Amino acid sequence: MADTVLEASGIRVSFGGVRAVDDVGVTVAEGQVVGIIGPNGSGKTTLLNALSGVVPATGSLVVDGHRVRLGGPERSRRAGLVRMFQQPQPYRYLTCLENVLVATPDRRASGLGAAWLARPYMLRVERARWASAFAALERVGLADKARLPAAVLTYGEQRLLDVARGISACPRVLMLDEPSAGLNDHETTELLVLLRAVAADGVALLVIDHKIDFIDALCDRITVLETGRIVAEGSPAQVWRDRRVMDAYLGTAHDA
Ligand SMILES: Nc1ncnc2c1ncn2[C@@H]1O[C@H](COP(=O)(O)OP(=O)(O)OP(=O)(O)O)[C@@H](O)[C@H]1O
Numbered sequence: 001m002a003d004t005v006l007e008a009s010g011i012r013v014s015f016g017g018v019r020a021v022d023d024v025g026v027t028v029a030e031g032q033v034v035g036i037i038g039p040n041g042s043g044k045t046t047l048l049n050a051l052s053g054v055v056p057a058t059g060s061l062v063v064d065g066h067r068v069r070l071g072g073p074e075r076s077r078r079a080g081l082v083r084m085f086q087q088p089q090p091y092r093y094l095t096c097l098e099n100v101l102v103a104t105p106d107r108r109a110s111g112l113g114a115a116w117l118a119r120p121y122m123l124r125v126e127r128a129r130w131a132s133a134f135a136a137l138e139r140v141g142l143a144d145k146a147r148l149p150a151a152v153l154t155y156g157e158q159r160l161l162d163v164a165r166g167i168s169a170c171p172r173v174l175m176l177d178e179p180s181a182g183l184n185d186h187e188t189t190e191l192l193v194l195l196r197a198v199a200a201d202g203v204a205l206l207v208i209d210h211k212i213d214f215i216d217a218l219c220d221r222i223t224v225l226e227t228g229r230i231v232a233e234g235s236p237a238q239v240w241r242d243r244r245v246m247d248a249y250l251g252t253a254h255d256a
Pocket residue numbers: 015018019020038039040041042043044045046047
């Protein structure tokens with residue numbers, strides 16, 4: 001069985017009197033894709049915000065066996081949690097390659113003395129960074145657009161560029177918030193194939209999405225939230241059979 005990468009338990013987030021996330025736990029193993037679904041306002045995004053340290057939260061977060069203190073975006077990032085947001089936000093006037101480069105860790109020595117002494121090393125590191133950024137673009141099928149400004153990309157391509165940025169940040173866990181939003185059927189399928197390939201490389205994926213077919217085909221396991229609490233958890237087949245899911249989620253989605 002694959003190693004557990006992320007283990008969160010008892011996660012709680014409150015905004016004033018609102019319990020946005022109430023005692024939620026989630027576990028993701030290497031190469032596994034876990035979906036988080038639920039009606040609007042059920043706490044999905046807030047859960048990802050809690051894990052990525054951008055909202056105050058209580059509970060336990062363990063990544064690769066090491067406890068990570070909640071509430072610090074840099075701590076979560078250093079532990080290997082990489083977050084992608086609902087709207088792709090490329091730097092429009094940078095090239096696609098530059099957009100990926102700014103997301104890759106820069107480990108060059110700083111200071112003139114260090115820079116001079118470590119020059120051959122730095123050049124090697126810098127070349128490796130460019131190669132890995134280009135490889136990430138190749139991975140998402142945008143290599144031929146590497147030198148074009150991101151402004152010329154379609155919305156679907158911007159989403160792929162976002163994934164390239166995520167991959168090149170060397171995540172242990174990639175967290176995606178509604179990645180299929182705004183994509184047509186063809187683009188959604190393309191994204192699905194790409195994310196499965198990313199998972200096959202050993203990255204753990206936590207994915208929020210409203211498209212049931214996409215979630216069903218993508219995820220190994222699904223956690224269903226309603227008003228901040230887990231109402232069902234299991235394989236897609238188990239979850240779709242669950243009466244509470246019909247009531248809490250599918251009913252609402254179909255009525256919408
Ligand atoms: N910054 C905030 N301040 C106050 N309340 C918030 C804040 N962020 C979220 N909430 C509240 O927390 C609850 C959960 O919101 P959240 O955005 O996590 O739900 P969601 O399941 O991601 O919804 P959607 O599917 O619409 O994105 C909602 O009641 C929301 O109004």
